[in-house]
Amino acid sequence: MRDDERRPANLNRRELVLGVSGCAALSLTGSGRGLRNTPLGTVLGAGLVEMGGAERNVFSTLDLDDASAHPRITVLDFYGHGVALDPLDAKRIAVFEKKGDGACLIDLGTREVIAPIETHPDREFYGHGAFSSEGDVLFTTESIVSKRYKGVIVVRDARTMQELGEFPSYGASPHDIVLRDGGKTLVVTNGGGRRAGGDQEPCVSYVDVPSQKLIERVEVAHPDVGSGHLALTSRGDLALVAAARGAKIGDGLGAVSFRPFGGALRSMAEPASVTGRMRGEALSVAIHEPSGTVGVTSPFGGLVTFWNLERGELLHVQDLAFPRGIALSLDGSRFVVSYGRACNLIEIATDTLRPISGSRRTGLYFFGSHLVTHALA
Numbered sequence: 001m002r003d004d005e006r007r008p009a010n011l012n013r014r015e016l017v018l019g020v021s022g023c024a025a026l027s028l029t030g031s032g033r034g035l036r037n038t039p040l041g042t043v044l045g046a047g048l049v050e051m052g053g054a055e056r057n058v059f060s061t062l063d064l065d066d067a068s069a070h071p072r073i074t075v076l077d078f079y080g081h082g083v084a085l086d087p088l089d090a091k092r093i094a095v096f097e098k099k100g101d102g103a104c105l106i107d108l109g110t111r112e113v114i115a116p117i118e119t120h121p122d123r124e125f126y127g128h129g130a131f132s133s134e135g136d137v138l139f140t141t142e143s144i145v146s147k148r149y150k151g152v153i154v155v156r157d158a159r160t161m162q163e164l165g166e167f168p169s170y171g172a173s174p175h176d177i178v179l180r181d182g183g184k185t186l187v188v189t190n191g192g193g194r195r196a197g198g199d200q201e202p203c204v205s206y207v208d209v210p211s212q213k214l215i216e217r218v219e220v221a222h223p224d225v226g227s228g229h230l231a232l233t234s235r236g237d238l239a240l241v242a243a244a245r246g247a248k249i250g251d252g253l254g255a256v257s258f259r260p261f262g263g264a265l266r267s268m269a270e271p272a273s274v275t276g277r278m279r280g281e282a283l284s285v286a287i288h289e290p291s292g293t294v295g296v297t298s299p300f301g302g303l304v305t306f307w308n309l310e311r312g313e314l315l316h317v318q319d320l321a322f323p324r325g326i327a328l329s330l331d332g333s334r335f336v337v338s339y340g341r342a343c344n345l346i347e348i349a350t351d352t353l354r355p356i357s358g359s360r361r362t363g364l365y366f367f368g369s370h371l372v373t374h375a376l377a
Contacts, residue, residue, distance in 0.1 A: 040064035041330035042376045044108075046080030046095065046368030047343060049073070059095055060365045061108055062345070064329065064336065064373070071365055074111045078102025082128035082176070083372045086158070088135035090376055096140065098127035098369075103140070105161070108376060117161050119154070122146050126191075127369075128176050131158055132209075133183035141174040141188060142166075148193050148200070149173045153186065153207070167212035170205040176229045180236065184209055187238075189227040192220075192245065202227035204240060204265075218259065222267040225255040229370075231287045231294070236261040237309055239294045243281035250300045254282035258294070260310050268307065274317055277301040284326045284370055286335060288350045295335045295348070297323040304337055306353050316353040320346070325371030334359075336373060338366040 043062050048055050057076040063069040081098035091109040094117065096102070103117035103125050117138075119125060122145055129140040138156045143149040151169030156162060171190020178187045186209050192202035204227055206215040218238075220227050225242040232238055238259040244252025253276065259265040269275055280300040287294050293315060294307045304318040304326065323339040334347040334356060343366055347359035 038331035039375070040334070040336075041373040043327065043336055043345070043366070044083055044093070044372045044374055045325055045338065045366040045370060046076075047365035048079070048367055049365055058365055059106060061374075061376075062361075062364065062366075063376075064347075072108075072111055073365065074106055074108075074113065076102070076104065076113065078104075079368070081369055083370065084129040084131050084138065085372070085374060086131055086135060087133060088158075090374070094129055094131075094138060096125045096127050096129055098125075100124055103129075115161065117156070123152070123154075126173060126175050130177050130179050130186075133179065137164065139177060139179070139186065141169065141177050143173050150199070151188075151190055153177070153188065167207070168214075170199070170207065170214045170217055171203050171227075172200050174205075175227070178230060178232055179209070180232055185215065187230065187232060189230055189240070191226040191228065194246075202242070202245070204230065204238065218265050220267075221257050221265045222255045224252065225267075228281070229283070229285050231285045233261075233287055233289050233292075233309070237287075237292075238265070239285050239287055239296075239307075239309060240265070241282035241285045241296055243283075250280040252280060254278040254280060254298060254301075256282050256285075256294075256296050256305070256307065258307070258309050258312050266312060268312055268314075271314060274303070274305060274314060277303055278305075283324060286326045286328050288328055288332060288335070290332065291350060293350060293353070295326045295337075297326050297337065297339075299324055304335075304348070318348060318353070318355070324369055325366060327371040327373045330373055330375055336371055338364075338368075338371055343367045 057079045059074045060071045062071050078097040080095040084094040086092040105114040123142045126141045138158050140154045149172045151174035152166045154166045155164045172193035173191040174188050176189045186207045190203050193200035202220040204218040228242040240257040242255050257267040278298040278301045284297045292309045296305050299322045304323050306315045320339040325338040343364045345361045347356045
């Protein structure tokens with residue numbers, strides 16, 4: 001966790017158990033695509049709180065459909081990054097540390113850590129994982145430290161977390177991971193290594209899961225960035241965001257790249273007045289598939305950008321202080337964005353791309369890199 005990002009909200013022990021009061025009310029009306037017959041969902045994410053003068057790592061959930069809801073919190077012993085949802089149990093999730101040995105299973109019903117997920121001493125997690133569509137195995141992105149962060153996808157039994165095997169990520173420092181084609185194809189971002197050339201270059205790998213063989217390796221279009229987070233449409237259109245390579249925190253420029261299905265990966269350079277503000281990184285990404293709209297957060301630039309995926313056209317810029325996670329509500333009517341040092345949430349309509357009146361909630365604990373919306377039973 002970066003030192004300049006560590007700005008938790010205050011929380012005492014009683015509030016940790018009962019939930020936090022004083023959140024701003026949420027308007028469940030306003031602009032948005034479609035009717036509200038489908039719930040917005042529950043938003044999930046990692047963060048920090050201050051308890052007794054010390055910072056604590058937490059994982060939080062918040063019901064977006066309940067204007068009176070407060071965050072429900074689970075204390076962790078590591079700083080969470082990515083989340084994997086168990087398709088067989090809506091209350092069971094896996095959470096991973098970025099660059100470390102921290103990972104665990106959480107029961108969202110009891111708000112308890114079920115069990116840690118352990119890895120080999122010479123490997124480290126790199127933030128993400130994904131359950132198979134059948135729910136029988138868990139895939140995790142990991143790096144072999146002694147081998148210049150050679151990337152592997154580790155396969156674990158979804159119930160016991162016992163390691164069943166591993167196969168290459170076909171790159172170095174694998175990070176984000178998505179399954180498509182009914183779980184037959186694994187798409188993984190490889191951030192690249194400290195040295196140039198070969199498997200040290202950033203890329204997106206497409207891997208056939210049954211054979212564990214490489215289908216395609218897409219090199220990153222921009223020479224000065226890595227390969228960070230991705231989002232895919234059901235057709236296979238790719239949106240890729242990344243941080244500057246080899247730069248100090250907040251320096252350099254992040255990048256946004258698009259690859260319409262069957263096309264080439266292209267990094268967005270225009271308008272320069274906007275891409276030039278993406279200091280340090282383009283962090284989190286979400287796609288509203290019906291309109292082809294992609295939302296991207298740029299924390300150090302203080303903006304959320306919205307693009308047309310197929311045309312690569314900038315649609316709108318929303319200025320926000322230190323925006324981080326972005327996710328689409330379950331009904332598709334709005335993007336949910338976490339922002340600010342006080343860990344705020346705001347909702348942005350997918351049709352107008354403007355903030356929904358009354359949707360701002362303040363003093364929450366979603367300070368991690370990602371938000372996930374989820375249907376909890």
